[in-house]
Amino acid sequence: MLQFLAFLVYTLVVAGNPIKRARESLSDTQGYTQKDYLVTRLPGLTENVPDRDIPLMFAGQLPLYHENNTHYFFWKFVDRQKVAGAENKTIFWLNGGPGCLSMDGALMEAGPFRVNGDNKVTYNEGSWHRKGDVVFVDQPAGTGFSYSTEYDRELGDVLWHFLTFLERYFALFPEDLNNEILLAGESYAGQYIPYIARAVLDRNARINNDANLTAATYDLRGLLIGNGYISPNEQGLSFVPFAVQSGMITTNHPHWGDLLKAHESCQNAVAQTSGDDISAFSVVDKTCDRVLTLLLQFTADRDAPQDAQCFNMYDYTLKDEFPSCGMNWPPDLAHVTPFLAREAVMSDLNLVFHKHWTECSGSVGSHLKARKSLPAVKLLPGLLEQLQIVLFHGNKDVICNYLGAEMMIKNLKWGGSTGFSDDAVTYDWRHNGSVEGYLRSERNLTYVNVFNASHMVPFDKPEVSRAIVDLLYKVYDVRSEADEKPQILTYPIGYNSSHSEEESLMGTSAQSNLTVPGQNSSDHDTSPPTSRIVRVIQLAVIVVLIWGVCALYTTYKSKPTSIIKTKPTGRKKNVLWADQLEEAVKVPGVSQTPSLITKALNKFKKLDTQGTYLRVEDDIEMNENVPDGDDFVIGSDEEDEQNRN
DSSP states (O other): OHHHHHHHHHIIIIITOHHHHHHHHSOGGGOHHHHHTEEOOOTTHHHHSOGGGOOEEEEEEEEEETTTTEEEEEEEEEOSSOOTTOTTEEEEEEOOBTTBOTHHHHHHTSSSEEEOTTSOEEEOTTOGGGTSEEEEEEOSTTSTTOBOSSOOOSHHHHHHHHHHHHHHHHHHOGGGTTSEEEEEEETTHHHHHHHHHHHHHHHHHHHHHOTTOOOOOOEEEEEEEESOOOOHHHHHHHHHHHHHHHTSOOTTSTTHHHHHHHHHHHHHHHHHOOTTOHHHHHHHHHHHHHHHHHHHHHTOOTTSOGGGSEEETTEEEEEEOTTTTTTTOSTTHHHHHHHHTOHHHHHHTTOSSOOOOOSBOHHHHHHOOOTTSOOGGGGHHHHHTTOEEEEEEETTOSTTOHHHHHHHHHHOEETTEESSOTTOOOEEEEETTEEEEEEEEETTEEEEEETTOOSSHHHHOHHHHHTHHHHHHTOOEEEOOTTSOOEEEEOOTTOOSSSOHHHHHTTOOSSTTOOOTTSOOTTSOOSOOOOHHHHHHHHHHHHHHHHHHHHHHHHHHHSSSOSSOBOTTSOBOOBOOGGGSSSOOOOTTOOOOOOHHHHHHHHHTTBOTTSSBOOOOOOOBOOSSOOOOOSOOBSSSOOOHHHHO
8 A cells, every 4th residue: 555655646746747757758869959958947837837737848049050140949849648639740830920929829829828917827728739749930030039140031031941940850859750740820921831831842752752862751731821911912902891891991981082092002903913923912012011001090099098099900809009000919918028038038948049039020021021932822722732721710800801811712723623612511610519610621721710819819719729720630520400500510628529428538539430521410419528537537536435335335244343433422433444554464374465456356355455354453543633110010919129119
C-alpha cells in the first residue's frame, strides 16, 4: 500500500510537473539546441494554468541567414495529453498586416494562453494546440520579434524565406519532419499562405523528380485561411454592398453619392485588369482600399464619445475612436502590448535580441508592396488540385468581409468548373448542438461563414474555430432529413457522437466513427455533451464504492464480531482495514508481498492480505474528524508604428 501511495505522490508531484518532464524528455541525442529553445516559465503560468494544461513549449529567434542577420521568431506549443487524431500534425500559424505579428494569434486567438489585466497568462479552453502542435511564426523579417537588416519587397521573397525557416525548423525538430503539415492564418496571410503552399509543393516535386536530391519532402495536407485578403478585386468591390446590407450606411446618407463615385472608380480599375496584368492589380489594390477609408470617414460621428465615433472595421457591431476605427481592437491588445514589452517575458521566450515590440510594423508594410506579385487568388486553382482548402469568414468583419469571399468563389474556376455547382449543398454548421454558421464544400474547397464572429474568428469563437480543423479533415457527422436543412455536426474534444456513453468512457476515439458527407446521422443527439473527464471520474467513484461495500460486507461476515466498535457513549468510531496497516500481521511461511489487486481479491475470499483467513488482533482508531493615414494595413490590428508612438 505504501509503495502505491509513494508512486501516486510521485506521479502527481514530480512526474506531473510539465517543466521537469520537458527537461527530462529532451535527451542528449535530441541536441543542445532544442533545449536552448525550451520555455519553462511565464508570468502566471503555474499560478493560473492547471498543471495538466501547461503545454510543452519552445520559442526563440531562429537564425535564417547570417549575411543579413535574418532571424525568425517562433513559439511552438505541444499538447502533453494528445487526443485521438491530433498525433503527428503540425500547424504553422501566420498573421497578416503585412507586418502584424503572429503573437496576436498566440495570445489572442488560437494559442493556449490569454493575457489578463495583471499581465499574466491564463488558459484558453479553445486552443488549437489540442488538434496538433501549433507553431506561431513572426514573419516577414521585421515583424514582431523577427529581425533582419533587409525587408521583403515581393511575395516571392516571403515564400523563399519561409522555406528557409522550415528547413531550420525541421533541423531543430527532426521528429516533426514526417508530420502532416497545415498552414493556417488570417487576413493578409491570405496572400502569404497560398504562395508558401505553392513553394512547398514545387519543392516536393523537385525532390521526387530528381534522384540526386536526398532531402525529405514536406507532407503538406491543407490550408486554413480566416477572413483572408486573397483577391483584391472582389474584396474591393464588396465594401459598399456589405455596408448597405449591414446597416452601416443608407442610400439617403449625405455622402452616399461620394461613396458611389469611389466605388465606381474601383469598378473601373477592376475592369481594366485582365489575365496576369500585375501593374493593374497594384492600381486596384490602392483604388479599392480607398472605398473603405471613405466609408469609415463618412459614417463617423466626431461629436460622439471618444470610444464610439466610428465603426470598427473588424467588427461593425463595435465602435472606436476616429480615425482609429478598429485599430484599438481587440480589447486584449491592452494587456498583450505591455506583456510582450517586458524584459522578463523576452527572456522567458529565449530572445537573444530584445527588440522593441510593436504589434504591427509600418516599415514591413511600407516595403512589402508586392507590385510584381500576382494576387494569391491566381494560385488557388492549382492548389485545389492537390490540397484541401478551408476559407472561413466571421460575418461581422468589414475589411475582409464574407461577401467579397463569396464573390471570389463565384468567379473562381477550379476542378473544371466555375464556382460551386448547383448540386453543392449548403449546410447549417452545428457545433456542440448550436448553429454556428453555414458551409459549402466541393472539389477540395470548403467555405465557412461563422456567425457572430469578427475579423479574428478564434478571438470570438475559440472552441468553435478549433473545430474548423475537423472540417478540413472531414471529421464530422451529417444530418439530412426531409423536414429540415442539411446539417454538418462537429463536437468538442473528447466527445463521441456515435458511440454509447459507456464506449466513450472507455476512451474510444471520437474520430474513428464519425461519418462523411452523404451518410445519415439523424439519430445522433446534438445536445451539449457531459464532460468526458467528469464521466470517467464518476465511473471510478462508483467502482470504488461498490468494491468498498462488497469488501465491507464480506469481512463483516467473516469475523466473529462487528468491525465497528461502539464507544460507551454509543457513538461509533472509524477503524482501518487490516490491509491498510503499515505493519500487517505476518503469517509464518509467507514471504511474498501481494499486489493491490491480490489484496482486493482476497477480501472477497475472506482471506487476510497474505492469503490466510483474517486474524485481527486490534482495531485502530482513525481521527474522528475526517477532513474535507488613409490607407489601412490589412491585419488583425492595423495600427502602424507611427500611430503607436
